[in-house]
Amino acid sequence: MIAQYGSNNGFGWKLNEAIGAQIVSVSMALPIENSNRAFATFMASLTGVFVLPFIILNVMLSMLIIRSITNMSEAANEILTGNMDIAEFSDKGHDEMALLAKLFNRMRRSLAKAIALIDD
Numbered sequence: 001m002i003a004q005y006g007s008n009n010g011f012g013w014k015l016n017e018a019i020g021a022q023i024v025s026v027s028m029a030l031p032i033e034n035s036n037r038a039f040a041t042f043m044a045s046l047t048g049v050f051v052l053p054f055i056i057l058n059v060m061l062s063m064l065i066i067r068s069i070t071n072m073s074e075a076a077n078e079i080l081t082g083n084m085d086i087a088e089f090s091d092k093g094h095d096e097m098a099l100l101a102k103l104f105n106r107m108r109r110s111l112a113k114a115i116a117l118i119d120d
Contacts (some may be wrong), residue, residue, distance in 0.1 A: 068097050072104055084112050 068089075075086045086108070089101035 065097065068101070072100070075104070075108075079108060079111065084108070084115070 072089065075089070078086050088105045088108070091098050091102035091105060
């Protein structure tokens with residue numbers, strides 16, 4: 001190149017003169033694999049963020065509310081059939097379930113007194 005263009009000023013290249021071209025090919029396999037792995041990690045994290053609290057809330061709802069209401073429903077059915085020997089519900093607390101248990105116990109006692117008065 002020195003023999004052809006000389007050793008001064010960039011070998012004598014002229015402005016806007018195309019001297020050569022080089023084609024570079026880069027495989028896309030690694031970037032696509034990395035992006036797929038990042039997408040899978042993101043989706044798993046997003047699923048965990050929404051599914052885990054959903055499961056926890058359902059378990060808490062089942063334990064705190066649904067079980068108590070089911071027990072009260074079964075007790076009401078027992079009282080309906082004439083069995084007044086059911087245990088009273090725990091009415092400790094200040095939430096709605098404790099209030100419902102307190103009212104249910106009071107209703108059961110009142111009904112037992114009314115039945116006792118009728119029987120006498």
